[in-house]
Amino acid sequence: MLRQTVLAKAEEVKETKALIKQYKALGVASLQKVRAAQLQGLRRKLKNSAHFHVIKNSIVKRAIAECKDKPGLEKLEEHLSGANIFLFTSLNPFKLVLLLEKSRMKATAKAGDVAAYDVTVSAGNTGLPPGPIISQLSAVGLPTRIEGGSVWVTHDTLVVKKGGVIPMNLANILSKLGIKPVEIGLTMKVVYDNGLIINEEQLRIDLEEFQRSLKEAHTYAFSLSLNAAYPLAENITQLLQMAHHEAYGLALNADLPAPDTIADLVRKAHVEMLSLKTRLAVASEKATSTSSVQKG
Numbered sequence: 001m002l003r004q005t006v007l008a009k010a011e012e013v014k015e016t017k018a019l020i021k022q023y024k025a026l027g028v029a030s031l032q033k034v035r036a037a038q039l040q041g042l043r044r045k046l047k048n049s050a051h052f053h054v055i056k057n058s059i060v061k062r063a064i065a066e067c068k069d070k071p072g073l074e075k076l077e078e079h080l081s082g083a084n085i086f087l088f089t090s091l092n093p094f095k096l097v098l099l100l101e102k103s104r105m106k107a108t109a110k111a112g113d114v115a116a117y118d119v120t121v122s123a124g125n126t127g128l129p130p131g132p133i134i135s136q137l138s139a140v141g142l143p144t145r146i147e148g149g150s151v152w153v154t155h156d157t158l159v160v161k162k163g164g165v166i167p168m169n170l171a172n173i174l175s176k177l178g179i180k181p182v183e184i185g186l187t188m189k190v191v192y193d194n195g196l197i198i199n200e201e202q203l204r205i206d207l208e209e210f211q212r213s214l215k216e217a218h219t220y221a222f223s224l225s226l227n228a229a230y231p232l233a234e235n236i237t238q239l240l241q242m243a244h245h246e247a248y249g250l251a252l253n254a255d256l257p258a259p260d261t262i263a264d265l266v267r268k269a270h271v272e273m274l275s276l277k278t279r280l281a282v283a284s285e286k287a288t289s290t291s292s293v294q295k296g
Helices: 002-022 036-045 057-066 073-079 093-102 132-139 168-176 207-227 236-253 262-295
Strands: 025-030 050-053 084-089 105-107 119-121 124-128 144-147 150-153 157-160 182-184 187-193 196-199
Touching: 002 050, 002 057, 002 084, 025 073, 025 093, 036 050, 057 073, 073 187, 073 196, 084 093, 093 187, 124 132, 132 144, 132 150, 132 168, 157 168, 207 236, 236 262
Parallel strands: none
Antiparallel strands: 025 084, 025 187, 050 084, 105 182, 119 157, 124 150, 144 150, 187 196
16 A cells, blocks of 8 residues: 555656646746636636646656756755646746736635625615614624615615625625625735746736836937937838928028928928018108108
């Protein structure tokens, strides 16, 4: 029996080593509060992106120790505590984390769960008949009235804020009201990727902020390339337009006749002629006025 156990563990270490060598990245996710049905759904959804495998930490540590060709892999050992699931993938680890985030599901709460968002019970009919439920609703801060043989919540009420711990009595009420305040899913603790150890905090990406930063950086770089007159595929049209505009202005100021400028030069000359004519008329009028005064 002992021999069979040893052989089984040796085979499991061998299989784990093969997976580590086959894939570029190895992620470690916590199995805490992850339900079996959801894990099966994740496996199906991401079957082309990652290989999910529940392995004992001790087996993984032995496999790591035997993978000498993976630099820095041994640093993963300090993160191997608690119940874990291991994700073997060749995806960019940040993309994998985003896929895991999108796969998170809302679920009914149990005592001690943390609210994923501000939970507000809306005013209206609960569909529950009068009885002990009235005192239970009042105990969690919900104002009620009885109408048409049902218990109604009189106005919208915030019962727990995002990040707040949900006590047992509130968890029971929310379940009866069909409210799911908890998000369940895999939480990536750490990823080994081509020699790098990326922890949970580093893996978190605010995608909207990242996109905003990229757009801002692109705007600054584009403006700099225009000011420096540095030709690129992205700015060549604008540079040509700027060069044409500057050359055209220079030609007009220098009174340089060319097919593109001749019309504006004629208009410019005409405007200057009209201005000169007006100034001459004013000067002539002043001269006549002065002469009349002198004669008088």
